[in-house]
Amino acid sequence: MGAVIQVEHLSKQYRLGLVGTGTLRHDLNRWWHRVLGKEDPYLKIGDVNDRSSKGTSDYVWALKDINFEVPQGEVLGIIGRNGAGKSTLLKVMSRTTAPSIGRIRIRGRVASLLEVGTGFHPELTGKENVYLNGAILGMKKQEIDCKFDEIVDFAGVERYIDTPVKRYSSGMYVRLAFGVAAHLESEILIVDEVLAVGDVEFQKKSLGKMGEVSRNGGKTVLFVSHNMTSIGSLCNKVLVMKDGQVDFHGEVKSGLNHYINNMQHLADTTDLQDILRRLPQDEYFELLGFDMQQEESDGDMYVTHRPIELVFSYRILKPITGLRVGFEVMEKKSELTLFSVFHDDAYQEIIPWSPGVYASRATLDANLLREASYIINLTVCIHNVRWILNGQVKLPLEVRNLVGITALYGFEKRPGYLLPPISWENRSV
Amino acid sequence: MQTDSGQRAQLDVWDLEIEPRNRRFTLNIREVWNYGYLLMMFVRRDIVSVYKQTVLGPLWFFIQPLLTTLTFTIVFGNIAKISTDGLPQTLFYMSGITIWNYFSETLSATSSTFTSNAGIFGKVYFPRLIMPLSKVISGLLKFAIQYLLFIAFLSYFILEGSQVQLDPLGVLIVTPIVLLMMAGMGLGMGLILSALTTKYRDLTFLISFGVQLLMYATPVIYPISTMDARFSWLIEANPLSWLVEAFRKVYLGAGQLSISGLMYSFTFMMVILWVGVLVFNKVEKNFMDTV
Numbered sequence: 012m013g014a015v016i017q018v019e020h021l022s023k024q025y026r027l028g029l030v031g032t033g034t035l036r037h038d039l040n041r042w043w044h045r046v047l048g049k050e051d052p053y054l055k056i057g058d059v060n061d062r063s064s065k066g067t068s069d070y071v072w073a074l075k076d077i078n079f080e081v082p083q084g085e086v087l088g089i090i091g092r093n094g095a096g097k098s099t100l101l102k103v104m105s106r107t108t109a110p111s112i113g114r115i116r117i118r119g120r121v122a123s124l125l126e127v128g129t130g131f132h133p134e135l136t137g138k139e140n141v142y143l144n145g146a147i148l149g150m151k152k153q154e155i156d157c158k159f160d161e162i163v164d165f166a167g168v169e170r171y172i173d174t175p176v177k178r179y180s181s182g183m184y185v186r187l188a189f190g191v192a193a194h195l196e197s198e199i200l201i202v203d204e205v206l207a208v209g210d211v212e213f214q215k216k217s218l219g220k221m222g223e224v225s226r227n228g229g230k231t232v233l234f235v236s237h238n239m240t241s242i243g244s245l246c247n248k249v250l251v252m253k254d255g256q257v258d259f260h261g262e263v264k265s266g267l268n269h270y271i272n273n274m275q276h277l278a279d280t281t282d283l284q285d286i287l288r289r290l291p292q293d294e295y296f297e298l299l300g301f302d303m304q305q306e307e308s309d310g311d312m313y314v315t316h317r318p319i320e321l322v323f324s325y326r327i328l329k330p331i332t333g334l335r336v337g338f339e340v341m342e343k344k345s346e347l348t349l350f351s352v353f354h355d356d357a358y359q360e361i362i363p364w365s366p367g368v369y370a371s372r373a374t375l376d377a378n379l380l381r382e383a384s385y386i387i388n389l390t391v392c393i394h395n396v397r398w399i400l401n402g403q404v405k406l407p408l409e410v411r412n413l414v415g416i417t418a419l420y421g422f423e424k425r426p427g428y429l430l431p432p433i434s435w436e437n438r439s440v
Numbered sequence: 441m442q443t444d445s446g447q448r449a450q451l452d453v454w455d456l457e458i459e460p461r462n463r464r465f466t467l468n469i470r471e472v473w474n475y476g477y478l479l480m481m482f483v484r485r486d487i488v489s490v491y492k493q494t495v496l497g498p499l500w501f502f503i504q505p506l507l508t509t510l511t512f513t514i515v516f517g518n519i520a521k522i523s524t525d526g527l528p529q530t531l532f533y534m535s536g537i538t539i540w541n542y543f544s545e546t547l548s549a550t551s552s553t554f555t556s557n558a559g560i561f562g563k564v565y566f567p568r569l570i571m572p573l574s575k576v577i578s579g580l581l582k583f584a585i586q587y588l589l590f591i592a593f594l595s596y597f598i599l600e601g602s603q604v605q606l607d608p609l610g611v612l613i614v615t616p617i618v619l620l621m622m623a624g625m626g627l628g629m630g631l632i633l634s635a636l637t638t639k640y641r642d643l644t645f646l647i648s649f650g651v652q653l654l655m656y657a658t659p660v661i662y663p664i665s666t667m668d669a670r671f672s673w674l675i676e677a678n679p680l681s682w683l684v685e686a687f688r689k690v691y692l693g694a695g696q697l698s699i700s701g702l703m704y705s706f707t708f709m710m711v712i713l714w715v716g717v718l719v720f721n722k723v724e725k726n727f728m729d730t731v
Contacts, residue, residue, distance in 0.1 A: 106565035109725035115458040126563040146478040
């Protein structure tokens with residue numbers, strides 16, 4: 012089978028910083044160079060898209076010289092850390108933004124799902140939204156007519172199909188939206204992490220639908236995900252991206268191993284010192300430092316089977332009553348997984364604090380968090396008075412289940428949001 | 441997709457090539473045509489969402505021109521005593537407002553194309569021109585309501601025996617022409633502004649002010665005949681003037697139905713529409729990086 016997608020020297024440049032300041036000057040400069048017949052002065056391949064080191068230029072390459080081919084019927088998984096260029100690649104492929112250099116050539120009709128329910132209008136009924144969304148995704152009226160019953164059946168919303176979707180539960184909404192997307196007629200399907208929606212039952216159904224699509228229909232699928240389990244079970248090739256470049260392209264198993272091994276050696280990309288320096292001054296409280304510690308972890312990736320210690324150090328500047336230091340652990344898409352402040356157990360903690368330097372330590376037990384990319388948000392407040400910090404200090408927390416992947420479960424991870432060790436007793440009665 | 445892709449691999453035919461923004465002009469009319477159903481759906485969405493929202497939603501379409509007419513009648517007619525070419529003030533202002541509103545609504549709806557659709561544009565590809573086109577069409581609903589209101593007032597005044605000369609043949613010919621040109625003008629300017637606002641955000645604040653200013657440079661609240669010779673060149677150079685005047689002439693019998701003026705307006709509209717589509721086309725590929 013020939014290639015249905017061919018990516019050649021694909022590069023994409025973004026301008027950093029505030030849009031508006033200096034663009035007019037740059038535009039004029041560009042124009043002047045063009046008049047003189049020179050090259051665009053800002054379009055030079057130089058900086059690598061590495062967020063940890065500050066580039067010298069205002070321009071950064073989100074994608075740099077990407078080359079790959081996808082043969083018909085292949086399910087290609089695309090993985091990489093946040094900012095590695097996965098989403099930019101998808102955006103360019105689905106034509107929501109143009110590349111700076113290079114080209115992509117595609118054979119067949121492309122359906123790209125960067126989001127489910129694009130263009131859904133709350134006032135319109137389920138039926139009207141199916142037609143609208145289908146049209147936005149490029150379907151013709153006859154196609155939607157044909158698939159309509161199947162979509163409604165898939166989503167399980169027959170009874171509410173003539174009700175405005177604003178009265179839908181979020182589950183129904185997502186199911187309907189995904190139903191439209193899953194029934195698109197196309198040779199190539201580009202999917203972002205839209206599968207990470209809905210309840211478990213529905214996720215299974217969606218994954219099944221996608222698998223069926225790619226195996227029977229000969230459909231070519233590009234699938235971006237953080238979820239290595241679904242990549243492992245759905246894809247037959249994997250593309251690992253790093254700093255806007257292709258780091259690995261090949262077999263799934265070796266690709267995932269490559270990715271996992273690499274993650275442990277990468278430096279922390281979020282500079283805490285930088286965040287701390289830029290925090291607004293507070294008259295009572297100053298955050299001096301924060302650290303997440305785990306045995307044998309280098310501070311970039313954490314494992315599920317060991318406890319994680321969160322250490323706060325801070326200075327109290329003036330006597331204060333009712334201080335609460337805490338944190339939130341959120342999964343990507345800002346779903347709150349866990350929230351904690353000190354004195355979680357009691358309510359009578361309205362004790363006075365005197366000025367000085369303090370340290371607080373919180374322990375997340377081993378096997379508490381499942382494998383996922385989390386964001387940890389530090390929260391500091393004066394109880395019932397005001398927030399001192401909330402949202403200013405957000406740090407990534409990557410938790411990987413190395414035990415599960417290598418040993419017991421293979422690429423299947425244990426389902427569920429939590430991984431507590433449950434004690435079992437088995438006896439014959 | 442009629443042929444098997446295996447065969448075409450040898451022929452090296454690609455269905456789609458994604459390339460950097462090129463300087464050559466690529467307006468894919470056929471592609472826009474292929475998305476005709478989407479255009480229809482957007483229009484439907486706009487209309488349905490308006491009438492479903494509140495009782496006041498569609499009612500507001502009546503109230504707004506009535507209040508404007510009342511204000512103009514008091515301020516310009518009674519206080520400033522600006523001539524209305526001997527026509528009843530209510531009808532004079534209402535005719536101007538009805539047609540002017542369609543232009544200004546089209547302009548402001550299309551000029552925010554990129555900024556107000558950033559969410560959807562960032563997720564799905566379809567010819568971006570569909571969006572402003574749908575606004576031009578769905579704006580017709582509002583126009584229709586205001587037009588009916590105007591017709592109702594017109595009938596009332598005619599029955600009351602006012603000195604109004606309705607020209608039925610003229611109405612049939614001129615109304616669609618004027619409407620089409622207003623649409624083209626609003627769309628053209630809207631497209632240019634939409635492209636500019638993606639880069640220079642502050643322009644948004646100037647648009648409503650600019651539209652207001654433009655209205656005063658158009659014979660909406662005064663007839664072209666009473667214009668001071670020192671300023672008349674300005675009004676005559678304004679391509680919108682001829683449209684408003686022609687509209688008023690066929691419905692009320694006062695005004696100027698100037699063929700050369702309309703020809704001038706038409707030429708201007710074609711140019712502005714062409715430039716608008718050109719600029720829009722250039723911006724649509726990369727605007728997601730700046731919004």
